[in-house]
Amino acid sequence: MSIFNYLRKRNATAQVAKERLQIIISHERSQRNTPDYLPKLQEEILAVIAKYIPISHDQVSVHLERMGDSAVLELNVTMPDEVLA
Amino acid sequence: MAKIIVVTSGKGGVGKTTSSAAISSGLALRGHKTVVIDFDIGLRNLDIIMGCERRVVYDFINVINGEANLKQALIKDKRIPELYILPASQTRDKDALTIEGVEGILDELAKDFEYIICDSPAGIETGALMSMYFADEAIVVTNPEVSSVRDSDRILGILASKTKRAIEGRAPIKEHLLLTRYDPERVEKGEMLSVQDVKEILAIPLIGIIPESKAVLKASNTGTPVILDEHSDAGLAYQDAVARFLGEEKPMRFVHNERKGLLRRLFGKNREDVLA
Numbered sequence: 001m002s003i004f005n006y007l008r009k010r011n012a013t014a015q016v017a018k019e020r021l022q023i024i025i026s027h028e029r030s031q032r033n034t035p036d037y038l039p040k041l042q043e044e045i046l047a048v049i050a051k052y053i054p055i056s057h058d059q060v061s062v063h064l065e066r067m068g069d070s071a072v073l074e075l076n077v078t079m080p081d082e083v084l085a
Numbered sequence: 086m087a088k089i090i091v092v093t094s095g096k097g098g099v100g101k102t103t104s105s106a107a108i109s110s111g112l113a114l115r116g117h118k119t120v121v122i123d124f125d126i127g128l129r130n131l132d133i134i135m136g137c138e139r140r141v142v143y144d145f146i147n148v149i150n151g152e153a154n155l156k157q158a159l160i161k162d163k164r165i166p167e168l169y170i171l172p173a174s175q176t177r178d179k180d181a182l183t184i185e186g187v188e189g190i191l192d193e194l195a196k197d198f199e200y201i202i203c204d205s206p207a208g209i210e211t212g213a214l215m216s217m218y219f220a221d222e223a224i225v226v227t228n229p230e231v232s233s234v235r236d237s238d239r240i241l242g243i244l245a246s247k248t249k250r251a252i253e254g255r256a257p258i259k260e261h262l263l264l265t266r267y268d269p270e271r272v273e274k275g276e277m278l279s280v281q282d283v284k285e286i287l288a289i290p291l292i293g294i295i296p297e298s299k300a301v302l303k304a305s306n307t308g309t310p311v312i313l314d315e316h317s318d319a320g321l322a323y324q325d326a327v328a329r330f331l332g333e334e335k336p337m338r339f340v341h342n343e344r345k346g347l348l349r350r351l352f353g354k355n356r357e358d359v360l361a
Contacts, residue, residue: 025235
């Protein structure tokens with residue numbers, strides 16, 4: 001019995017497929033309703049901040065979230081340690 | 086009031102045309118006057134699946150351009166009285182499809198037919214968008230395989246945002262999942278996504294499961310919609326799907342693997358062969 005289970009598990013790639021799909025689809029769905037200007041907006045905000053603080057691309061994130069009939073534009077900037085020191 | 090149904094999938098080769106042929110035939114067999122339209126401009130194939138490839142004179146684009154009228158372009162099926170086919174153009178480019186042109190044809194067909202089945206091409210280009218733009222319901226054909234499921238989800242996004250119903254803010258298109266090329270044996274071995282997995286990911290109601298079947302190739306070889314092969318597993322599965330589409334309750338078949346005895350495993354033929 002155990003050997004059968006072992007063999008079955010080794011071939012059970014469907015579970016992997018399901019997990020990969022759940023991740024990529026939830027990511028793609030979250031992108032689906034964002035306006036086209038969001039990446040450009042992020043670029044420009046990054047450029048402004050970079051004028052004053054040494055910062056890299058992945059330290060700024062811009063999200064647009066809908067709540068009922070209003071939308072919240074959320075801007076997250078991770079400050080480098082040396083600025084705070 | 087005619088109902089417009091798009092058969093779509095995003096990914097190619099999952100069974101859109103096979104399903105369009107089977108479902109339109111199934112509806113017509115039940116006495117509903119039905120027309121099936123090929124939207125794959127430049128790569129028409131519905132005609133050859135339906136077995137009427139030698140009877141094509143005028144096509145969809147000819148009608149849009151006013152070079153022929155609908156009556157001249159529609160092909161009446163020789164087997165099923167209530168069934169008509171509108172073939173796609175084989176030569177001209179797909180930009181010939183315009184919203185106004187398609188709308189004009191659909192409006193005219195709606196006066197005469199109960200169901201208008203739109204067989205979408207693969208991809209998300211003009212032909213695909215036009216085939217779904219005016220739809221009331223969508224049959225999303227999906228294989229239990231990662232690329233097909235992902236593309237189906239993308240199509241669901243487009244149905245919910247880029248179609249006439251979505252743009253006008255009317256009731257959304259009614260979506261149905263049709264799972265094709267399903268192999269219960271591989272599912273039980275954990276090698277293939279199960280119907281529950283796909284349902285959970287796409288989150289739309291299931292209208293049918295079509296098993297992987299030799300009958301499908303046999304049907305396309307002879308230009309017969311597989312639903313007319315009444316003894317085949319795929320034919321029965323399509324009949325069930327049509328019944329569910331019309332609101333009947335039918336338990337899902339072909340979900341579980343039928344265990345074969347040792348002797349049948351050694352000497353028996355495949356299920357489809359025995360039945361056919």
